[in-house]
Amino acid sequence: MTPPEQTSLDQQFAFLKEIDQLKSVVRKSPLLNQSRRENSAEHSWHLAMYALVLQDSAPAGVDINRVIKMLLLHDIVEIDAGDHPIHAHVDMAAIAAAEQAAAERIFALLPTPQGESLKALWQEFEAAQSADARFAKALDRLQPMVHNLETNGGTWNEFNVGFERINERYLPIIQSGAEGLGQYLLARLKRFFNKSDA
Amino acid sequence: MTPPEQTSLDQQFAFLKEIDQLKSVVRKSPLLNQSRRENSAEHSWHLAMYALVLQDSAPAGVDINRVIKMLLLHDIVEIDAGDHPIHAHVDMAAIAAAEQAAAERIFALLPTPQGESLKALWQEFEAAQSADARFAKALDRLQPMVHNLETNGGTWNEFNVGFERINERYLPIIQSGAEGLGQYLLARLKRFFNKSDA
Secondary structure (H helix, E strand, C coil): CCCCCCCCCCHHHHHHHHHHHHCCCCCEEEEECCCCCHHHHHHHHHHHHHHCCCCCHHHCCCCHHHHHHHHCCCCCCHHHHHCCCCCCCCEEEEEEEEHHHHHHHHHHCHHHHHHHHHHHHHHHHHCCCCHHHHHHHHHHHHHHHHHHHHHHCHHHHHCCHHHHHHHHHHHHHHHCCCCCHHHHHHHHHHHHHCCCCC | CCCCCHHHHHHHHHHHHHEEEEEEEEEEEECCCCCCCHHHHHHHHHHHHHHHHHHHCCCCCCCCHHHHHHHHCCCCCCCHHHHCCCCCCCCCCHHHHHHHHHHHHHHCCCCHHHHHHHHHHHHHHHHHCCEEEEHHHHHHHHHHHHHHCCCCCHHHHHHHCCCHHHHHHHHHHHHHHHHHHHHHHHHHHHHCCCCCCC
């Protein structure tokens, strides 16, 4: 008989092996040195660092340790469902279904209570209702915008996205999760797009 | 006058921009699909996931949130000092000095109290004395070994490393930080190297 501790470890290492594939999911956003596009694993690391560094910009009551964990695992479903840039025209319902199926498959590799717990954390992130999830979502939207600002427009050029679309569609998610970061970003966006009141 | 909050944010975003370079520091270890070598940013993400998933294997009293933060930032000094595989013959004192200088430069990009606090966390990791740091170090040693086991020997072949050297030099660090994980790994190593009592 295999002892239960070893079975748990076998399951945990199977999960840790599976998620190595996130390093091969390539996003649209370039690295800041523009040598290549970013992958979802290093993006997740960068976002966790955003949370660690910008924690004082989170609303009162946000648990930064939960936010970091959400951001570490928020893209794991892309192993099955792929990355879908927010500027692209895509079937959101189909993507949500594919991501849900991916979460069911991948988190089930873990011992049951642990897999259910991490899946619940991912679902909380996706639902974007709790303060922790809204802050995590704000950072997930913020980082690619900062990269675009630092790379002379980046994916905004590729998808023909201008100030008005950013201001109406993407900025509210950041302002809703982290008001101060939203204001800071808005000022940088205005300078970048040469808006007169910047 | 620039308000102090904006100065802090400017410094924090300068740091977050600087550490994007960790995505271009390439390690010896391959991805599990062997398509390319791993970089230090995605390696740091994977280690943070190791900590999250394997937290029940940590000794009592270990604060997994501190461990995750340590692992997120443990390799940032490689932006200046490079990655040095443990199997290679290198001048350890020279590397330690280069890493210390890198830490001084990079963490100083942040507002002072925050930069000092994160540098102290990095130094705690490097010193490997606290239970948190020993568990983090154990995971940092464990992950490349698991990758070698999963890729038919990986960098062990490249550096001509056998069971005895692993058992004497690398395994004790894992056993010291996480005894159960050390035992689990030893059993896998014995099977891999066809040791008779496996």
